[in-house]
Each structure stands twice: as structure tokens, then as C-alpha cells.
Amino acid sequence: MDTLSPPATGTRVLLPDGSAKTVASTARSDRGHLWLHLDGGGAVRADRCEPVDASRTAEARQAARRAARAIRAGGDIGPAADELGDALRYLAQADPDALDELSVGAARVTIEIPRLGVAHGDILHHHGARLAVLDTAVSAIDEPQWWADVHGVTAEDRRATYRAPWRTGISVQYAAWDLVTVERIVPA
Structure with a gap:
């Protein structure tokens, strides 16, 4: 997910532990990594997450x-x-x-x-x-x-x-x- 465009606020993502969280905001680090700030606190690198398919x-x-x-x-x-x-x-x-x-x-x-x-x-x-x-x-x-x-x-x-x-x-x-x-x- 790191090389793609940042997910929109409100998008659901799967974290490495298997839980799903809502993206509150995004930011790039000094090293160029995209970080997802999550609703309820916490942040995770975008390349370690997957978007949740909410189409169904x-x-x-x-x-x-x-x-x-x-x-x-x-x-x-x-x-x-x-x-x-x-x-x-x-x-x-x-x-x-x-x-x-x-x-x-x-x-x-x-x-x-x-x-x-x-x-x-x-x-x-x-x-x-x-x-x-x-x-x-x-x-x-x-x-x-x-x-x-x-x-x-x-x-x-x-x-x-x-x-x-x-x-x-x-x-x-x-x-x-x-x-x-x-x-x-x-x-x-």
C-alpha cells in the first residue's frame, strides 16, 4: 500500500495483527514511508496494511x-x-x-x-x-x-x-x- 496513493480518511484497512481499523489521517515520514494514523489512536506504516474490500x-x-x-x-x-x-x-x-x-x-x-x-x-x-x-x-x-x-x-x-x-x-x-x-x- 506504500507506493499507491494514500487511502482516504475513513477508509478501513487490515493491520498486520488481523484487526481492521479506520484511517483518520496520513503522513509521510522523513524517510518517505507513508504512515496511517488510525481512528482511536496509533499509527502504522501503510506498506504493512491492506485495504478492506467494503464493496460487499x-x-x-x-x-x-x-x-x-x-x-x-x-x-x-x-x-x-x-x-x-x-x-x-x-x-x-x-x-x-x-x-x-x-x-x-x-x-x-x-x-x-x-x-x-x-x-x-x-x-x-x-x-x-x-x-x-x-x-x-x-x-x-x-x-x-x-x-x-x-x-x-x-x-x-x-x-x-x-x-x-x-x-x-x-x-x-x-x-x-x-x-x-x-x-x-x-x-x-
């Missing part, structure tokens, strides 16, 4: 609603829960406002999925506590690592783990088969 947000919203209808209809909800998870993960990276819009007033369904399928907004049952998933991604640094930033849902959950948000993570090869219980939003 409407499609992802439709997929989330279609999967939610299938889940509410009952039966085998596994494929619908997977489709919903894919849509939610995409929206968390490409258009967090659309994800927030879908989350308002949404019911939840409890499902068991591989840890790699955990999405932003899920409530993860982990360490005997219920943890709100604030962000999740796969890091491309060194060996691929799945991670999630989490925070206890209630004061009791926070006492059982940590009072402040914290990060949990494991190798992608384990996260692909490690089954966990989550409460996932089902958009209205």
Missing part, C-alpha cells in the same frame, strides 16, 4: 438477515449459523456501523462452533464466564494465531477473569477444531 456490505447484510430467518425457522441451524457468522465477521471489518445497526434489538441463539468461527458481537463462554467479543481476527505475524479481545459481560464475569478487556488466543490449527459455545446475535 449490502450483500453481507442480506446474508445476515437470510441466515437469521433460517435460524428463527428452526431445524438444523448449523449452516445458517455459519453463514451468519461469515456475514458478521465481514461487516465487523468492512462496515462496523452496519453491524451495529443489525445488532440493535437482536435476539441471541446459543450455538457450538469452532473457535475460529467466533465473530465480533458474540458472547463467548470461556473460563467459566460469559465474555463479550469486542474484536477477533487471525494474526499474520509469524505463525498464524487466532485471537479475540474480550470483556466479561457482568461484574461477576469480570471478577472471574479480568476487570478490563483482555486478549485470548491460540494457534489457528487448534482454533479450527476447538469447539466453543457462543451466544450469537440473530438480526431482526
Whole structure:
């Protein structure tokens, strides 16, 4: 991304740790590197980032609603829960406002999925506590690592783990088969 034109303010980019952030501004260093200043603080070199493809947000919203209808209809909800998870993960990276819009007033369904399928907004049952998933991604640094930033849902959950948000993570090869219980939003 360093040799291309600087991304516009408001553009979403994938960072080396797998998280997606919004570009607040850009600047060139004395050495000629393009730096992206990120919304919420921090900066990263542009050549270490990738632009997020935000062209499929409407499609992802439709997929989330279609999967939610299938889940509410009952039966085998596994494929619908997977489709919903894919849509939610995409929206968390490409258009967090659309994800927030879908989350308002949404019911939840409890499902068991591989840890790699955990999405932003899920409530993860982990360490005997219920943890709100604030962000999740796969890091491309060194060996691929799945991670999630989490925070206890209630004061009791926070006492059982940590009072402040914290990060949990494991190798992608384990996260692909490690089954966990989550409460996932089902958009209205």
C-alpha cells in the first residue's frame, strides 16, 4: 500500500495483527514511508496494511438477515449459523456501523462452533464466564494465531477473569477444531 496513493480518511484497512481499523489521517515520514494514523489512536506504516474490500456490505447484510430467518425457522441451524457468522465477521471489518445497526434489538441463539468461527458481537463462554467479543481476527505475524479481545459481560464475569478487556488466543490449527459455545446475535 506504500507506493499507491494514500487511502482516504475513513477508509478501513487490515493491520498486520488481523484487526481492521479506520484511517483518520496520513503522513509521510522523513524517510518517505507513508504512515496511517488510525481512528482511536496509533499509527502504522501503510506498506504493512491492506485495504478492506467494503464493496460487499449490502450483500453481507442480506446474508445476515437470510441466515437469521433460517435460524428463527428452526431445524438444523448449523449452516445458517455459519453463514451468519461469515456475514458478521465481514461487516465487523468492512462496515462496523452496519453491524451495529443489525445488532440493535437482536435476539441471541446459543450455538457450538469452532473457535475460529467466533465473530465480533458474540458472547463467548470461556473460563467459566460469559465474555463479550469486542474484536477477533487471525494474526499474520509469524505463525498464524487466532485471537479475540474480550470483556466479561457482568461484574461477576469480570471478577472471574479480568476487570478490563483482555486478549485470548491460540494457534489457528487448534482454533479450527476447538469447539466453543457462543451466544450469537440473530438480526431482526
